[in-house]
Amino acid sequence: MSETDLIMRDPATGLFGFRVELGRDCRGVRMQARRNGFATEKAALVEYRRLSRQRDARRRRPRLSDTVQSVCEDWLTGRVQELQPNTVYNYGWLLSLTYPHVGRVRVSRLSARMVERAYLQLETAGYSRTTLRTVNLVLAKAFGEQTGRTLGAHKPREADEVRPVWKLSEARRFLDHVADDRLHPMWRLLLTTGLRRGELCRLKWSDLEPDLATLTVRRQRVVEDPTSQVREKPPKSHNSTRSLLLDPVTLQTLTDARLWAKAARASGYMFTGRGGQPLRPDTVSSRFNQLAVAACVRPIGPHQVRHLLAGSLLDAGYGIAEVAERLGHDPSTLMRYYSRVNAERRRQAAVHVADLLSSDDAMGDQAGPVRTQQHGRHLTGRANEPAHSGDQPAVDEAP
Incomplete structure (x- = not known):
């Protein structure tokens, strides 16, 4: 953002003004300066x-004689206002x-061998x-921005x-096991949408639109x-x-739960504890793993459901943009962290490669390119079809 973008014009008076952040005082209180007129x-x-x-003159500039710890701590202190507390x-x-x-x-003596x-x-x-890879990412960013050097x-x-x-x-x-659980609507919503645990805990009944069959995620x-x-x-x-x-089943499940909550005069949150307070994200993880053990499945945490849905929907033929929109992710992030190779697709690829290499000597050399093109079209058509195996759902089937 350029400096001119920070200057605002009052539409009522036609005068210009701005607001500038001045950091924090010795007590940690945020300081701002507003100028108008x-x-x-x-x-x-x-x-x-x-x-x-004037603000920058009061900031202590890092020196190469400073220690790595002091440089990193100064970098983090300077970003308290722009970063979330967690x-x-x-x-x-x-x-x-x-x-x-x-x-x-000392910063001047830090070498790559020391870091490694x-x-x-x-x-x-x-x-x-x-x-360790995350540590390297943060350390390199702090060190580079404060000293202008690279690790x-x-x-x-x-x-x-x-x-x-x-x-x-x-x-x-798992879904069959939690059919009688008090939080069954939440577990079904998790398995059909892949919501993050923080998003689940923040949902309110006002976010549900039964007429449109939609659920809006606004906060966490x-x-x-x-x-x-x-x-x-x-x-x-x-x-x-x-x-x-x-889907209709999940919508009906949530609608019934809302009627019960309205009759019981519960809070506006969708999912609460027995005391009526909204759930904590760590409580959701603990309860999820407890139920997973009871259902005789691996207790790998609710976040892994997102990876399950991403891989299953991609295998079923849905586009990257569609899957990323449902999970609330950037498409590039989805492909980097959430995509996985399906075993059935690997088997199909092996068979199709063998089909491409096979030929009939009786058709002669001129027929070779034609046969390859035909096989190529056959491969493309088969690859775009949804793969169904013992562990793969139909396109419109909810896990």
Whole structure:
């Protein structure tokens, strides 16, 4: 955003003004400066730049003689206002893992070998490679933005373990087991929409439109560490604010639950505890795993349902944009983290490749290209059809 975009014009008076962030004072209180009444945009811009220079002059600039820990802590402090509280905590925790190894090293003396050795020691201590790759991402960003230098260290290796994902048979078994559970509407909604646990906890009955068979996701509830407080905030990204179409069974289940809640004069939240308070996201995970164990399926957490739905819908022939819209994700993120290779598709690909390589000597050399084109059309047609196997649903079947 340019500086001129920060200058606002009052439509009533025609005068210009702006608001500038000045950071926080010694007590941590947020400071702002508002200026209005400028006759021209240029005059307002001059004052805005003066206040910005005044603000930047009070900021301590990192020096190469500073330690890695002080540089990282200054970077995180400068972003408290733009980041969510739980994100600030997570970044701080990730960076703190490196402090015992390179925290006291001066920035001018930090080498790529030191950083890589720190990653190796953390892996030996039991931290996963996924965590180490996230540590590298945050550390490189903090170090680069504060010093203008790059770490130069190689990224930690990706994890060898394949992320566990339910089969559709496990999802069906779980859904059958929770048919009599008090939160059965929530579990069915989870399995048919792949909502995040925070989005489930924040849903209100006003978000449901029975006439349109839609459910709107507007906000979520998150747990803020280390105090474990729960607060409401916007969804994870702009793609997460979405309207979901519901299948008839799920819609009827939610409609019946709303009638019961209205008769019982319950709170406006869809899913609550026995005391009437909205559920906590960590409570949803704990209860999900308990029910999974009772249903004799793998207790891998509710988030893995999103991976199940993404893979199943892609295998059934739905487009990337359709699946990403339902899960509230960016299409590129969906393909990077949620797509998986289906075993039935792998078998079909092997058979089709063999068909392409097979030929009939009696048709001669001229018929070869024609046969290849025919087989190519056959392959394309078969590949676009929904793959149905013992564990694959029909296109319109809800898991």
